[in-house]
Amino acid sequence: MHRIEVKKGQQVLTDLEAGNCAYIVESGKISVEDRVSSQSSYTVNPGEMFGEYGVIEDAHHYSTAIALEDSLLVVVTQSEIEEKSAAADPMISLFLNFFMDRCHSLTVRNFGTDEQVKKFTSRRKRRETKSQANRTEIVQQFQIKEELQRALENDEFVLHYQPIISLRGGFTAGFEGLIRWQHPERGLLSPFHFIDIAEKTNMIVPIGEWVFQEACKKVGDFNKRAANSRSPEIFVSINVSAIQFGVPGMVECFKEIAKKTKVDVSKIQLEITESILMEDADSAKKMLHELKDFGFQLILDDFGTGYSSLSYLHQFPIDKLKIDRSFTNAMLNDQSSLEIVRA
Template structure:
């Protein structure tokens, strides 16, 4: 039997059970694996009891047509006292609540409260507006300077995506970046920030002292779908030519998850990018899937030490040993090391003793918008 046939059997079993328990109400399937029961005449306490009994009946494996299933049924309850402008808003709050249940691991029936309704409305607004925001310029790059560790001289910037929503204000990247991934807009988001970043570093270099030998770099984060996108190399060629970027000025920061997969294909892709004069940095080294062998197996230029290690330098001897050895090993391999999240003089002193190359963090600079950065550094 095909997996699709088995899945249909499970869905039909659940639908039949809902009709048996709520047969005199409106019951329907609203997405691939979500159902809605609309009750108009029952007391909400009675409905809660009915819903909890339904959840209890699916709390362990069930047997259907000779197969055993653990379907992990979740349920949310929205009271009629809550007001919604339309059916879309009503159904979305239920789906949003289900997403929160899955992410937090909550059990049992979850009753939607005003706080959750507010969060769902904000999420719905972001869902509706993210495409427009990408096209209208609401999502822009802010820039955090990267400095030479021993001199404090600014040697580059990291471009960080920021969204100022017209009604919700500043939206956390922790909200809209996953949303872009869900909406399959992560490549479009990446290209918006990539072009802004290239334009910025070109502007700041042109407005700096023309006799200066300091060619500042710009770091841009690259998602896994963007790294593998068929038009990436062509896009890079066009941007480098358009903004007259010099070799080494553009740095693409890769997540460790990008290194998972067919190693030969990944190396070939990296080499194609590097042939354009683009440098490659491994972001947040040590927090994901990669091992020290990644430094040997992939053509990386820069290793960025994650903030979580830097935070522990003053309190954890193991963190000190690890950071010190990563710096020494990376440099012996010919790679530049950048310490992220440096916030104290004590952290800076230790990193300088170990000869880290570059520093990024609030100790020197916070991220700033383009106009602030140009005013401060284009001299």
């Protein structure tokens, strides 16, 4: 996507222009004359869009557009629409694919040359083949997303707490919160059955917030028991998805939950993966420093499986590294693995 500025009276698109993009009005007003719409002329205001989403290659727009005032437009290309459609919520993906196909059909029916029709027909067959292959998966994703939403509403998720033992003292130092789904029909489900789809549909965000809130509530109970038995203080560790890190306001959300539950944030450890550091290092650094300054402990999970190096990690406020099991499993038989774990 990119932005363009147009002056009052400037023509934005014509019938002679290649029709491979859409325009979102960010500011200003655009007058559109449409040769195929039931409404032949209309005004497009901020937050609305115009243009053809998915017309065939080498086809022309069937609309003309002129700026009624100085305007700022966001240009979205056909390839960007297809890319975002593939990564979107299942319902949105189905809608975009349907709408783009209708745009193709409309262009071919009204303005396509024989060669363009031939190209479109070939492309449509390829899309239909791919669509058939993905249709069952998309429907399943949509159904499971609805189930996940209901699961949150009906308190079907539970956290199981796996103890973390101190090898030096032999005592329970903390717990890792592991989510399970108490499905009303399928029984207790591990994350294997739903986390991937939760991430694909962005349901991982509200689910992740629920996990964080439950951990904040539970860590107080653990430490009351520890104090009564004169045991060391307990921490609770939870995993934070890379998708959660991409949501604006994630840090503030965690802060608000922490304040609401009155948790001692130094007893909460947030486990992140190397992908969070690599995808947008500057943004990750800022967010991690905010979390660290608030008092959370930050753990880098599965260290050694990705791209991070010790020289790179000093840029981030990481408190602990969790060595990937591929090293710990082999350390008794492989000297290099043993040295890595020992270091």
